Amino acid sequence: MKRWVFLFFSCAALFGAQMISDETAILATRLSGTSPGCYQNTGTDYGCLSMSATEFNALYVIHFWAGAVCALCTGFLTARYGVWVMSLATGGSLLVGMIFFTLGPYCETTEAAFALMMVGKLIYGCGYWGNIVVSQQAKSHWFFGKELAVSFALYTNSIRVSAIVTYASVGTIVQTVGLQHTMWIVFIVALTGPLGAVIAGWIYREHAESSMEASVYRESLVYAKGLDFSVAKRLNRYFWTLGLYLFLFYGAIIMVLADFPKFLAEARGETEAVAGLITGIVVDVGILSPLLGIITDLYGWREVQLFVAAILFSIAAIGITAVYTFQQVLFCVLVGISYSLFTACVWSAVVVVTTPSSVGIAMGLATSLQAFSAGFTLLLVGRILDTDADTRSRWTGYFIMMSVVVSFSLALSAIVWYLDWKSPLRPLRSKHSTLIPAAAAEMNEDVGECIPVKSRRNHSSGSIDTYISGSNLPMIT
Secondary structure, three states, X not given: OHHHHHHHHHHHHHHHHHHHHHHHHHOHHHHHOOOOOEHXXXXXXXXXXXXXXXXXXXXXXXXXXXXXXXXXXXXXXHXXXXXXXXXXXXXXXXXXXXXXXXXXXXXXXXXXXXXXXXHHHHHHHHHHHHHHHHHHHHHHHHOOOOOHHHHHHHHHXXXXXXXXXXXXXXXXXXXXXXXXXXXXXXHHHHOHHHHHHHHHHXXXXXXXXXXXXHHHHHHHOHHHOOOOHHHHHHOOHHHHHHHHHHHHHHHHHHHHHHHHHHHHHHHOOOOHHHHHHHHHHHHHHHOOHHHHHHHHHHHOOHHHHHHHHHHHHHHHHHHHHHOOOOOHHHHHHHHHHHHHHHHHHHHHHHHHOOOOOOHHHHHHHHHHHHHHHHHHHHHHHHHHHOOOOOHHHHHHHHHHHHHHHHHHHHHHHHHHHHHHHHOOOOOOOOOOOOHHHHHHHOEOOOOOOEOOEEEEEOOOOOOEEEEEOOOOOEOOO
16 A cells, blocks of 8 residues: 555656646747737736747756756666655755746846746756656566556656646636746646655655565665666666667657647648647547556566557658648557557566666666657757748658657567567566566576576475576576
């Protein structure tokens, strides 16, 4: 029961933190001064700023770049100092960053406001991505052998629920009370972020040892001394292939969520409201990921889910690239299903191919790749869409890039499947099992190679059991 309380507050932390990120996109016209409600356009909102497109894009993307660095470091710091200490650190970063960001519009000039908000978003990004790593490491220990995939799917769904709430409310609120008051309202609701992070960390500190699998808990405490960046070199081919798959697939998802509404408005002539609703199908379908997580926990087959996710996304991307009039709703449905499959299994896949003592570093690296993917992809897409070419040429280039990225992720998913097929342990195919991480610890750097096995007679039953040499673990069959 305690682990579910921990998961609840972890989800609350992510829900609140995500609101600050979504708020930035919704308030774009107020921050740039182009909204009809701004004083620059004879409106009544005197809190509006006058950011350029470059300044706004930098403000929107900065927390991804901060996360790419911070998530990497957080994995090592969590392994060394523990979940509780890092929960305090990330919760504090969230709070300080949110305060600076919210105070930005009170500066006398847009330049000063931009500088303060950039600092705030930078600190916020460290807390946001850092807390994700901390929570993922805690879940990977506490839910292993139980509801691992479900816990990750529910956690990821907090982002979707937050987006639904924020996009449905903030636009209406800002029209009524203006930019500054809206940002304070969002700030108050978003306080669930730092508060949830600290409470979740406290619950882990107080109850993890008494309610967690003893062997997994002992392995999770290996961080105490001597852990350094050389641990990353010992992560196996499974992990690095999964990490690259995560980098490419998530980058393609970000391309859809960030720019597909703009495509619908510019190239298909849809209104902003309709474009948002159609793109929202991706998020709406993604709500199904916890159900897929249950299936993953019951039956395994993660490598198949990763492959099918890439197949569906490839069909959607290549279809809309080759056929300019490709049905936009069908595109979003296919992407939404692939996104659900992806989130239901990719994080639990990272857990089952690493060990409890190194999973924090693995999660930090994977989250860093995720954040870097978002920042890098948005940078490239911005360059493509900022060209002087005609509308159709620009968007064709956008979809060609998407198709190439997704095709590479499809190839990587096939490699992951092959690696799992070659491994005698089949961690991705297996259901959750407390034996898999411990067995993975006995594996050499190359994931498909295990150290020799030996037989040992069971004197109580007279049978002969096969064991991994140097351990007490029976081979998984």
